[in-house]
Amino acid sequence: xxxxLLAPLRDVTLPxxxxxxxxAVRDGRRQVRRRRIAATATAGLAVxxxxxxxxxxxxxxxxxxxxxxAITPSPTATAAPMPATAPAAFDPARQYAEFGWVLPVMTxxxxxxxxxxxxxxxxxxxxxPRPVKDAPAVExxxxxxxxxxxxxxxxxxxVAAGRAGSAGLEPAEQxxxxxxxxxxxxxxxxxxxxxxxxxxxxxWAEVIVRHTPESAGAPRAVARRIALDVRYAVDxxxxxxxxxxxxxxxxxxxxxxxxxxANDRWDVELSYGxxxxxxxxxxxxxxxxxxxxxxxxxxxxxxxxxxxxDGHPARRTSSLDGGASLQVYGVQGLxxxxxxxxxxxxxxxxxxxxxxxxxxxxxxxVDDWR
Numbered sequence: 001x002x003x004x005l006l007a008p009l010r011d012v013t014l015p016x017x018x019x020x021x022x023x024a025v026r027d028g029r030r031q032v033r034r035r036r037i038a039a040t041a042t043a044g045l046a047v048x049x050x051x052x053x054x055x056x057x058x059x060x061x062x063x064x065x066x067x068x069x070a071i072t073p074s075p076t077a078t079a080a081p082m083p084a085t086a087p088a089a090f091d092p093a094r095q096y097a098e099f100g101w102v103l104p105v106m107t108x109x110x111x112x113x114x115x116x117x118x119x120x121x122x123x124x125x126x127x128x129p130r131p132v133k134d135a136p137a138v139e140x141x142x143x144x145x146x147x148x149x150x151x152x153x154x155x156x157x158x159v160a161a162g163r164a165g166s167a168g169l170e171p172a173e174q175x176x177x178x179x180x181x182x183x184x185x186x187x188x189x190x191x192x193x194x195x196x197x198x199x200x201x202x203x204w205a206e207v208i209v210r211h212t213p214e215s216a217g218a219p220r221a222v223a224r225r226i227a228l229d230v231r232y233a234v235d236x237x238x239x240x241x242x243x244x245x246x247x248x249x250x251x252x253x254x255x256x257x258x259x260x261x262a263n264d265r266w267d268v269e270l271s272y273g274x275x276x277x278x279x280x281x282x283x284x285x286x287x288x289x290x291x292x293x294x295x296x297x298x299x300x301x302x303x304x305x306x307x308x309x310d311g312h313p314a315r316r317t318s319s320l321d322g323g324a325s326l327q328v329y330g331v332q333g334l335x336x337x338x339x340x341x342x343x344x345x346x347x348x349x350x351x352x353x354x355x356x357x358x359x360x361x362x363x364x365x366v367d368d369w370r
Contacts, residue, residue: 080232082176083200083232086145086199092253092254093253094235095113095235095236095238097118097230097232098230098234099122099138099229100231101225101226101229103212103213105124107125108124108125108259108261109259110257114254114255115254116143117144117147120140121138121140122137125261126262136213137211138223142199143158143204145202146202147203148160148164149164151167151183167185169182175197175199175228181197183196191211192209193219193223194207195207195223199230205227207226207227238258241289241362242268242360242363245359247272248272248349249272249348251273251274252273252274253271254283256271257269257270260366265291266291267289269288270286270288271283271286272287280341283341284341285341286338287336288335289336291333292335294330294335295312302327302335305329309354312330322343323340323341323343323345324353325337326354334362336357338353338356340353
């Protein structure tokens with residue numbers, strides 16, 4: 001891990017300063033997460049993953065056990081049914097679309113939801129905590145009705161209709177009868193291609209392939225085959241490793257990130273809010289989980305525990321704007337981190353995150369997710 005978490009700064013009482021400490025901590029934690037996501041979730045996709053804190057996942061040196069694809073690859077490019085209309089908004093707790101066919105080597109999966117966009121990633125397995133820069137990968141990006149997709153590689157790619165522009169776009173053969181364009185702006189890595197199409201009137205989708213193997217054929221041909229076989233309106237609930245007795249502080253899901261990889265590795269980040277982010281761009285409440293049996297810090301991202309909750313080693317920290325974090329170690333083999341990003345949210349939770357933690361039921365085994 002090349003970047004160090006700035007979390008220790010949060011535990012020090014400082015005199016008034018021109019430096020916004022909470023923002024510095026947040027940005028430092030997001031830089032660390034960017035490295036982890038690049039290494040594990042996107043597998044070489046140049047996606048700017050600006051997220052909250054999480055530790056690096058160290059892969060096993062032995063050959064990974066592939067994750068079974070959600071849908072068996074189709075032998076030919078079939079014309080998937082196209083929706084007549086696009087959702088006005090997505091439900092972050094449900095997955096609207098799914099890959100139909102991807103290259104068989106792309107067995108790692110990531111789902112990232114929001115109210116106006118959905119991103120799916122499939123990539124070759126990782127055997128190292130560092131990104132395999134030439135690993136084959138594909139990302140599917142979809143926006144809700146009345147939105148466009150930004151031309152570049154942006155994490156938050158949903159933009160207002162008409163704001164994306166057209167520089168770098170060129171006509172492409174229709175995708176299942178719908179208007180399509182090649183996007184040179186997102187095809188900047190070796191053997192890459194980006195194809196976008198109007199999957200429903202006034203709503204767009206885009207497939208971006210990276211480092212396509214020579215044996216698979218031309219990158220544009222691979223991108224087109226994937227685009228032709230996208231499944232829409234699957235609308236299935238996203239299975240999670242945690243359930244709360246009640247919606248956290250009356251907040252609703254705003255964004256989920258769920259990654260599953262080889263060797264039973266995974267990580268989940270759940271963001272809750274009421275439709276408005278904090279002044280720093282965070283959702284008011286974020287819950288993070290991943291398999292980690294260690295009950296101490298890692299010397300880089302996770303600090304050592306300084307407290308206990310219900311017999312588990314824990315660490316409590318607070319931020320200058322009234323928010324707080326609770327890190328709990330060794331919870332049925334999981335690392336759990338809960339962060340209230342502002343004073344109002346923490347107040348709704350009763351002044352601390354202990355009650356939220358105690359209301360949670362965890363399911364460490366993927367087969368038990370619900």
